[in-house]
Amino acid sequence: GESVGLHLPTLSVQEGDNSIINCAYSNSASDYFIWYKQESGKGPQFIIDIRSNMDKRQGQRVTVLLNKTVKHLSLQIAATQPGDSAVYFCAESPNTGKLIFGQGTTLQVKP
Amino acid sequence: EAQVTQNPRYLITVTGKKLTVTCSQNMNHEYMSWYRQDPGLGLRQIYYSMNVEVTDKGDVPEGYKVSRKEKRNFPLILESPSPNQTSLYFCASSSYYTDRETQYFGPGTRLLVL
Numbered sequence: 001g002e003s004v005g006l007h008l009p010t011l012s013v014q015e016g017d018n019s020i021i022n023c024a025y026s027n028s029a030s031d032y033f034i035w036y037k038q039e040s041g042k043g044p045q046f047i048i049d050i051r052s053n054m055d056k057r058q059g060q061r062v063t064v065l066l067n068k069t070v071k072h073l074s075l076q077i078a079a080t081q082p083g084d085s086a087v088y089f090c091a092e093s094p095n096t097g098k099l100i101f102g103q104g105t106t107l108q109v110k111p
Numbered sequence: 112e113a114q115v116t117q118n119p120r121y122l123i124t125v126t127g128k129k130l131t132v133t134c135s136q137n138m139n140h141e142y143m144s145w146y147r148q149d150p151g152l153g154l155r156q157i158y159y160s161m162n163v164e165v166t167d168k169g170d171v172p173e174g175y176k177v178s179r180k181e182k183r184n185f186p187l188i189l190e191s192p193s194p195n196q197t198s199l200y201f202c203a204s205s206s207y208y209t210d211r212e213t214q215y216f217g218p219g220t221r222l223l224v225l
Contacts, residue, residue: 041219098156102153
């Protein structure tokens, strides 16, 4: 079946370092990918997205990279801050009105 | 303020007692969806709706019903709740015709079925 997975359940980084969160997806038909951030006690919050006709997209302190050859998605966070501590989900959309989420990576930022 | 609201935020009930979790959005979004979130399983889609009177099953629809009589509301109904429906539920919405995959999530409803 369809699935989106993340490589590591937990990532611990030092404040100020860059973070890289990885995700592998399985549906070749997916043409849209999103990263969400979920803080404790809250719903997922949109961070950044990318369409399948792009390889890279940059936002404020965040960059998403898409490698369609190996079906890999990554989220890079520059100069990680304590406020970045959260669970990060990647999600794919096979253009059917559905979103398929990965299981999430918990980012822990050490002061 | 643009937002998705859910009520109640917390609910404890007993097996078999019908309940409804409400979801409302004020962004005039066409698309609305319900998810459940369980440890180790991530977010799984229960039902979604492309527009008023249009609903469709997600990945885990068993034991749930939805209705979409108005654009802003998308209630989730558990006719006969069971303990395996204990979970954290999220409602989400998006503009289907302009930016449909960018879903905005509500704060969540934590349900415990005894």
